[in-house]
Amino acid sequence: MNKIRTIIIDDEELARSIIREHLDEYPEVEIAAECANGFEAVKAISEFKPELIFLDIQMPKINGFEVLELLPEPPNVIFITAYDQYALQAFDVHAVDYLLKPISKERFDEALQRAKVKIERNTKDDITPVVTAAHKKQQPIGRVLVKDGANVHVIRTNDIDYIEAKDDYIAVNAKGKSHLKHYRLSDLEEELDPAQFVRTHRSYIVNIDRVSKIELYAKDSRIAILKDRTRIPISRANYKKIQEML
Numbered sequence: 001m002n003k004i005r006t007i008i009i010d011d012e013e014l015a016r017s018i019i020r021e022h023l024d025e026y027p028e029v030e031i032a033a034e035c036a037n038g039f040e041a042v043k044a045i046s047e048f049k050p051e052l053i054f055l056d057i058q059m060p061k062i063n064g065f066e067v068l069e070l071l072p073e074p075p076n077v078i079f080i081t082a083y084d085q086y087a088l089q090a091f092d093v094h095a096v097d098y099l100l101k102p103i104s105k106e107r108f109d110e111a112l113q114r115a116k117v118k119i120e121r122n123t124k125d126d127i128t129p130v131v132t133a134a135h136k137k138q139q140p141i142g143r144v145l146v147k148d149g150a151n152v153h154v155i156r157t158n159d160i161d162y163i164e165a166k167d168d169y170i171a172v173n174a175k176g177k178s179h180l181k182h183y184r185l186s187d188l189e190e191e192l193d194p195a196q197f198v199r200t201h202r203s204y205i206v207n208i209d210r211v212s213k214i215e216l217y218a219k220d221s222r223i224a225i226l227k228d229r230t231r232i233p234i235s236r237a238n239y240k241k242i243q244e245m246l
């Protein structure tokens with residue numbers, strides 16, 4: 001078979017060196033890059049398009065689950081984790097491969113062999129349920145990550161003015177800039193703090209702290225005027241809730 005391109009992603013040099021050493025026995029696996037954080041990982045994955053990644057979960061700035069969230073089509077993944085009961089339960093439930101630190105050679109070989117079979121058959125694990133479960137654990141979220149080419153923008157939720165649905169994307173508007181993210185508005189609504197963010201309309205979520213006033217727009221129709229003068233429509237169904245929050 002062709003060479004299997006892989007990327008090792010872990011903020012600990014020791015962990016990366018152990019994986020590198022284990023891979024020495026597999027000439028069919030080519031290490032395309034090593035990354036010490038999530039920012040480097042997103043960029044390297046976009047550039048090298050590996051068939052397999054070894055991905056640490058507990059990393060500073062951007063954790064492993066957030067890296068996957070930023071990828072439109074994640075490759076095969078072998079997760080790496082220190083003991084985390086929650087993560088291990090999620091992996092076991094969804095039959096996702098993981099290596100527990102310190103990484104044993106036996107477990108490494110087992111995980112790699114399974115990954116090789118998937119790559120040969122051109123199949124992947126469905127990691128969406130694991131990433132979704134990780135999100136639910138972290139709610140309400142304190143930031144939104146947006147991939148822009150090879151770059152990643154980290155937007156604090158406190159900086160968000162409003163979010164608008166745009167077909168299969170959402171536009172996260174913060175500090176005078178708009179960032180497009182491939183995500184559903186309803187999913188983000190579930191992750192945001194309901195005491196701070198409110199759905200004003202089927203296409204809009206607003207940071208209630210940014211609302212300056214509400215005006216009558218037409219008969220039975222109102223709009224929220226934000227502090228920067230942005231006008232956001234309010235549906236009749238959501239008007240009462242916004243009134244109560246203000």
